[in-house]
Amino acid sequence: MLAALHFSGARVSRPISNFPEGAAGLCYSSRFRFSDSVVITSGFCESSKLSCSSSRRVLPRIACDGGRAVEVLQKSGGVGNDEGDEAEKQFSCVMKFGGSSVASAERMREVAQLIRSFPEENPIIVLSAMGKTTNKLLLAGEKAVSCGVTNAELIDELGFIRDLHFRTLEELGLEKSIVAKHLEELEQLLKGIAMMKELTPRTRDYLVSFGECMSTRIFAAYLNKLGTKARQYDAFDIGFITTDDFTNADILEATYPAVAKRLHGDWISDPAIPIVTGFLGKGWKTCAITTLGRGGSDLTATTIGKALGLREIQVWKDVDGVLTCDPNIYSKAEPVPYLTFDEAAELAYFGAQVLHPQSMRPAREGDIPVRVKNSYNPNAPGTLITKSRDMSKAVLTSIVLKRNVTMLDIVSTRMLGQFGFLAKVFSIFEDLGISVDVVATSEVSISLTLDPSKLWSRELIQQELDHVVEELEKIAIVNLLQNRSIISLIGNVQRSSLILEKVFRVLRTNGVNVQMISQGASKVNISLIVNDSESEQCVRALHEAFFDANIVELDLEHGSNNGNGAASK
Numbered sequence: 001m002l003a004a005l006h007f008s009g010a011r012v013s014r015p016i017s018n019f020p021e022g023a024a025g026l027c028y029s030s031r032f033r034f035s036d037s038v039v040i041t042s043g044f045c046e047s048s049k050l051s052c053s054s055s056r057r058v059l060p061r062i063a064c065d066g067g068r069a070v071e072v073l074q075k076s077g078g079v080g081n082d083e084g085d086e087a088e089k090q091f092s093c094v095m096k097f098g099g100s101s102v103a104s105a106e107r108m109r110e111v112a113q114l115i116r117s118f119p120e121e122n123p124i125i126v127l128s129a130m131g132k133t134t135n136k137l138l139l140a141g142e143k144a145v146s147c148g149v150t151n152a153e154l155i156d157e158l159g160f161i162r163d164l165h166f167r168t169l170e171e172l173g174l175e176k177s178i179v180a181k182h183l184e185e186l187e188q189l190l191k192g193i194a195m196m197k198e199l200t201p202r203t204r205d206y207l208v209s210f211g212e213c214m215s216t217r218i219f220a221a222y223l224n225k226l227g228t229k230a231r232q233y234d235a236f237d238i239g240f241i242t243t244d245d246f247t248n249a250d251i252l253e254a255t256y257p258a259v260a261k262r263l264h265g266d267w268i269s270d271p272a273i274p275i276v277t278g279f280l281g282k283g284w285k286t287c288a289i290t291t292l293g294r295g296g297s298d299l300t301a302t303t304i305g306k307a308l309g310l311r312e313i314q315v316w317k318d319v320d321g322v323l324t325c326d327p328n329i330y331s332k333a334e335p336v337p338y339l340t341f342d343e344a345a346e347l348a349y350f351g352a353q354v355l356h357p358q359s360m361r362p363a364r365e366g367d368i369p370v371r372v373k374n375s376y377n378p379n380a381p382g383t384l385i386t387k388s389r390d391m392s393k394a395v396l397t398s399i400v401l402k403r404n405v406t407m408l409d410i411v412s413t414r415m416l417g418q419f420g421f422l423a424k425v426f427s428i429f430e431d432l433g434i435s436v437d438v439v440a441t442s443e444v445s446i447s448l449t450l451d452p453s454k455l456w457s458r459e460l461i462q463q464e465l466d467h468v469v470e471e472l473e474k475i476a477i478v479n480l481l482q483n484r485s486i487i488s489l490i491g492n493v494q495r496s497s498l499i500l501e502k503v504f505r506v507l508r509t510n511g512v513n514v515q516m517i518s519q520g521a522s523k524v525n526i527s528l529i530v531n532d533s534e535s536e537q538c539v540r541a542l543h544e545a546f547f548d549a550n551i552v553e554l555d556l557e558h559g560s561n562n563g564n565g566a567a568s569k
């Protein structure tokens with residue numbers, strides 16, 4: 001039995017590494033904030049897809065002196081100047097539409113109508129690939145590896161993608177030429193993969209980029225046809241600079257000034273609504289196309305929001321906002337009207353598919369409200385995510401399930417009265433580049449769950465697991481437990497006794513044994529580990545208990561007229 005409940009979200013991650021020698025340590029946003037910790041590169045490759053040019057310029061090392069830094073950057077042409085304030089006047093918000101919102105010609109018409117119904121807004125639009133295009137592209141790539149060069153052009157998914165995009169163009173009354181070159185190039189790429197019999201992460205990112213490149217071109221052309229002037233942008237050409245971690249790249253700080261400069265520069269010279277590809281970036285060393293992990297268009301939108309210091313970031317989905325749980329698990333899930341950035345980040349990180357796990361970071365840093373709305377039901381109020389909210393009535397906000405999690409029990413008899421054991425354990429994870437989600441410790445043991453480093457599949461690969469166990473066994477006895485689920489209870493952890501009392505009552509009634517529990521240091525999350533096979537049943541039972549019954553009654557029933565939940569933070 002574990003003696004103590006500790007912290008969750010102890011993410012052991014790799015530092016952003018390999019800054020170019022002599023690169024300036026500088027952090028910049030459109031409001032000119034500086035710190036001495038982050039690299040900025042400017043004048044990154046301006047050339048088109050996949051070409052690495054020598055135009056990457058690296059700034060000389062400069063002291064962390066705001067004024068001097070601005071001067072150096074302006075001379076180098078790397079960032080905007082007071083145009084940043086202009087941009088705030090020009091663009092009021094960024095609106096991101098996910099694949100489900102632009103899945104067909106009909107959906108594109110409705111989204112165009114929606115945008116045109118706010119003529120005073122001047123939004124920046126971020127789009128995902130149409131419908132399930134990204135999945136189809138991935139499947140096409142996998143088939144190409146083994147189908148042989150002559151069969152590559154016959155891959156079903158290629159046919160599906162071609163039909164979807166040509167049909168959409170036709171139904172919108174647009175020319176096929178808008179995406180014809182991309183489709184030809186896509187076919188050539190699949191032939192190349194078939195010839196090489198190999199699909200590397202780098203090629204995979206290039207492959208999936210076709211989805212967003214085509215959806216944005218079609219949509220921009222359609223808006224122009226309607227008389228709303230729009231301009232298409234490939235994110236990798238306008239300053240989205242990332243790490244070179246293909247399939248799961250991180251946005252680098254240099255992105256913010258570069259994107260701000262490009263978007264408002266173009267607006268000043270020739271105003272048009274920007275239609276930007278979500279999900280894509282450009283690796284700062286390779287200059288190749290990168291992707292931000294599945295669902296990464298949310299992150300594109302919040303990055304633009306922060307870069308331009310916009311009033312609001314809108315994320316348009318196919319549901320009425322963030323819901324009390326995954327509607328695919330429990331159909332009576334209800335919209336959550338308000339969330340804090342912390343709550344939304346925990347929710348996304350612990351598996352709610354509705355938001356990209358990293359997407360709250362830029363919004364929080366820029367303190368820009370995020371509104372999650374339903375493009376199928378624009379009148380629904382949606383969810384508003386802000387820095388703080390009234391927590392006085394909040395108990396449980398949302399229940400999130402992360403399946404297929406691996407848990408490790410690490411026992412060391414030498415831990416008793418020893419120091420340095422925890423550090424040793426975590427340094428092993430750091431060395432192997434594996435993040436840890438939930439942690440609980442006792443005097444002689446650590447239990448933790450591992451975060452799948454491969455966001456594409458959300459599963460650790462066996463090789464990584466074998467390696468981590470091998471390393472840990474040098475210092476402890478290790479028990480590897482697979483097929484577990486994390487149920488995260490997002491809410492007012494100040495009322496954890498009330499929440500836990502009810503949780504355990506529900507789980508006992510359902511005959512479920514909790515294998516580990518952790519209360520987040522973030523104060524918004526309690527995580528429970530159960531078997532995969534029991535997890536959906538647990539979520540449904542918990543949802544019924546917390547949202548279908550009246551929690552306030554239960555609160556009073558137990559005499560804790562708990563008014564301690566003043567606004568968070």
Ligand SMILES: Nc1ncnc2c1ncn2[C@@H]1O[C@H](COP(=O)(O)OP(=O)(O)O)[C@@H](O)[C@H]1O
Pocket residue numbers: 097098099100101128295316317318319321322323324325326327328352353354355398
């Ligand atoms: N807590 C939750 N709230 C809302 N939606 C959720 C939640 N958990 C899972 N989902 C799923 O996330 C989907 C929306 O996210 P996503 O597929 O990324 O949308 P889009 O492609 O439109 O950006 C919903 O259709 C829903 O099935």
Ligand SMILES: N[C@@H](CC(=O)OP(=O)(O)O)C(=O)O
Pocket residue numbers: 097098099100128129134135211278279293294295296297298
């Ligand atoms: N098209 C990418 C990026 C994205 O954000 O998509 P969506 O917004 O449809 O989740 C994906 O499927 O992962």
